[in-house]
Amino acid sequence: MTADTAITSAAGVTAAHRIEHQPEHTPQPNADFAMPPGWIHRLPADDLDLAVLLVNSMDLLEDPPDRLTSVHWYRDALHAAGHGDIAEGLTEADLPSLLELRALLRLVFSAATLEEAVEIVNPMLVRGGAVPQLVVDDDGRPVLQVAPQATGLEALSARLPAAAAGLIAESELRRLGTCAGTPCECAFVDRSRSGSRRFCSDWCNDRAAAAAYRARRKAGQEPATPNYEQPRTSPAAWA
Numbered sequence: 752m753t754a755d756t757a758i759t760s761a762a763g764v765t766a767a768h769r770i771e772h773q774p775e776h777t778p779q780p781n782a783d784f785a786m787p788p789g790w791i792h793r794l795p796a797d798d799l800d801l802a803v804l805l806v807n808s809m810d811l812l813e814d815p816p817d818r819l820t821s822v823h824w825y826r827d828a829l830h831a832a833g834h835g836d837i838a839e840g841l842t843e844a845d846l847p848s849l850l851e852l853r854a855l856l857r858l859v860f861s862a863a864t865l866e867e868a869v870e871i872v873n874p875m876l877v878r879g880g881a882v883p884q885l886v887v888d889d890d891g892r893p894v895l896q897v898a899p900q901a902t903g904l905e906a907l908s909a910r911l912p913a914a915a916a917g918l919i920a921e922s923e924l925r926r927l928g929t930c931a932g933t934p935c936e937c938a939f940v941d942r943s944r945s946g947s948r949r950f951c952s953d954w955c956n957d958r959a960a961a962a963a964y965r966a967r968r969k970a971g972q973e974p975a976t977p978n979y980e981q982p983r984t985s986p987a988a989w990a
């Protein structure tokens with residue numbers, strides 16, 4: 752072996768060693784991530800908001816509609832929602848399970864009956880290990896939390912179904928819904944006092960109002976005053 756090949760070989764071993772022992776590459780959170788309006792109600796977001804964000808990663812008004820072709824979008828959304836701890840535990844290997852969690856949560860948000868929701872949520876709670884633990888909070892008070900130490904998929908699999916189950920126990924299905932703004936099917940949590948929310952966002956609400964106005968006008972029931980016809984930004988601008 753010449754001196755040159757010995758140096759090359761040593762460098763190769765070092766490089767291989769480094770690659771083998773490097774932690775999985777985790778990209779920096781996207782600082783430009785824009786939270787779609789109306790999907791979370793506070794910062795940091797609560798677990799119901801995180802469920803809404805996950806379900807709405809499939810958004811029929813987006814092009815392409817599915818933003819969960821990798822975990823990047825949801826990881827960015829978690830960071831923007833004040834849950835970098837959960838985001839950092841999420842890896843690409845979690846994508847199939849994350850998609851399954853999204854599909855099941857969507858069924859919960861769109862369940863037609865309480866029995867249907869219960870049938871979906873209970874196995875999710877068991878599989879996700881959603882066992883409440885007593886945790887002493889910053890004010891020294893004992894609070895019940897699900898998966899308090901977990902991050903990534905483990906945290907999401909336990910906490911999101913638990914949050915949905917808690918809301919169902921409190922208000923049956925009245926506070927969980929999917930958008931009535933065709934073709935949107937985004938999920939929402941109805942936190943309004945009246946409990947009459949029908950749309951995922953003001954944008955969908957306005958779209959539906961404009962469509963209803965046009966229909967009434969066509970039927971001759973409205974004067975030709977285009978008061979709903981305001982220009983709006985494309986929902987693609989939300990992303």
Ligand SMILES: [Zn+2]
Pocket residue numbers: 930931932935936937950951952955
């Ligand atoms: Zn909508």
